[in-house]
Amino acid sequence: MKNTVVGLGEILWDVFPERKVLGGAPANFAYHASQFGFNGYAVSAIGDDLLGKEILTSLEEKGLNYLLEKTDYPTGTVQVTLNKAGVPEYEICENVAWDNIPFTARTENLAKSTQTVCFGSLAQRNSVSRETIRKFITAMPEDSLKIFDINLRLNFYSKEIIHESLEMANMMKINDEEVIKVANLYGWKGDEQEICGRLLEDYKLDILVLTKGTDGSFVFTPRQTSYQPTPKVHVADTVGAGDSFTAAFVAAYLHGERIEDAHQLAVEVSAYVCLQHGAMPKLADSYLELFRK
Template identity: 50%
Template sequence: MDKKFYVIGMGELLWDMLPDGKQLGGAPANFAYHAQQMGARGGILSAVGNDSLGDEICDNIEKLNIDSLISRVDFPTGTVAVTLKDNGIPTYDIVENVAWDMIELYDTAKKELNLVDAVCFGSLAQRHEVSRNTIEQAINYTSKECLKVFDINLRQDFYNKEVIEKSLELCNVLKINDEELVILSAMFGWKGSDVEKCQFLIGHYQLEMLALTCGENGSYLFTADEQSFLETPKVKVADTVGAGDSFTGVMIIGKLQNKPLSEIHQMAVSVSAFVCTKKGATPSYNLNQICDKINC
């Protein structure tokens, strides 16, 4: 790419306790990693505890060359028990009152946020008012041109209408899956087909782009003027951990590069399908190699 774009994931940073052992987890780190795999500079704004698990996370972030805007706080580093179903789809048991509920915004982070091309945030890290206020404040430090990506990421009961509404108002790019669309349609009273709902959201919240992922049933990308649908590639699934985050990271870099909507979509679908063939959320890869294998 001509410019090395700078993107930051904001929110939960934790250990996914998988059947095969713990792995670095949290949508913001996954997003930053996959954007970085596409040639961007990735960063993460979060918090970990003053404990050995926090030390390990910081070491891992450094090894991945992801910029750290991570505060150390007097709460335990977050962990999530992950159980995989037979089809590789994960279920989560997310511990509360942990470090990423208490994210702080230091002066260094404020300066970095002035420079970013995109930030990504979800609903999960906004379950506690401290991190919710920090995320809102962080978005206010970004430029007008910055892409503000709301990857909804509903988990357990850690969300409410007020937080979702505020986040929709703050973002200019939205990613949602079909199950989340059902939940929020009931919550907000959205009517019509899935496509009609997405077109409504684009106009109502003045979004630059909206992604709707539907698991095995394909995915859509929308702008105010265009629409793209692609089927989900048939691959041998190891697990689906991080697949959605890879879709988001690749999609955002494609948008920053001003690629055609269809090309952005194909890149995002191909990478997310590849991630499903590997265990864990952050396998290493080369886009050209993936495109040789997965309908790119």
């Protein structure tokens, strides 16, 4: 498989009390997609600094393609602390390189050959990266898959950004906490499934994924609903688990698997990632061989 799958947006170092690990939801997604045999690309920006050089070295070691423009801004970092359940809490530094991703000729050329892109709201907190994301998606082939992994963080989002992103997307991923925030922004009433149904219908989405932590997950399409319980595992941390869920689902979906089978794989892979430390662990061989025939 040489289909190009891009994670577009933030790339950064998640800095834990005892270590730092490479992160950023789009980069996590691209890495896991690449593990399934796709031509994964991380598209973002770094600073001309040691942390930026370390990102390049790390991506080289992981074998992930990248298009990372150098900027005059520092490479992004996030201070991460884990609560007793292993759930991360974030302190996200502002005015960093990934806030200022330029749209270059190289970026446009990549967009024209991209089958799938995953983007979120966080990298759109700054107008420079927001405009680059819009231009990238506009330049993609008409029949491509455009995934809005909403990824609401702190106060770095608005109804306008969510609306414009959904207008560009044909697939959405959201969690149970984010559903409540979106419903409040839109002034909508109803339970989680009703809100998801309204998003699916109003924005003419092909797929909407709702994750609910230990309470399972749903995949909604205009024609069907799939539910999967969350496996009970001993959680090391949940950083990147949602991104691996999205990548596994998309890998199976693009390979022509049924929605429920793609959903099952996504649940298994994200549970496996919860067993590991960091957002980009190497997946078990049993997953990696699935589509390499």
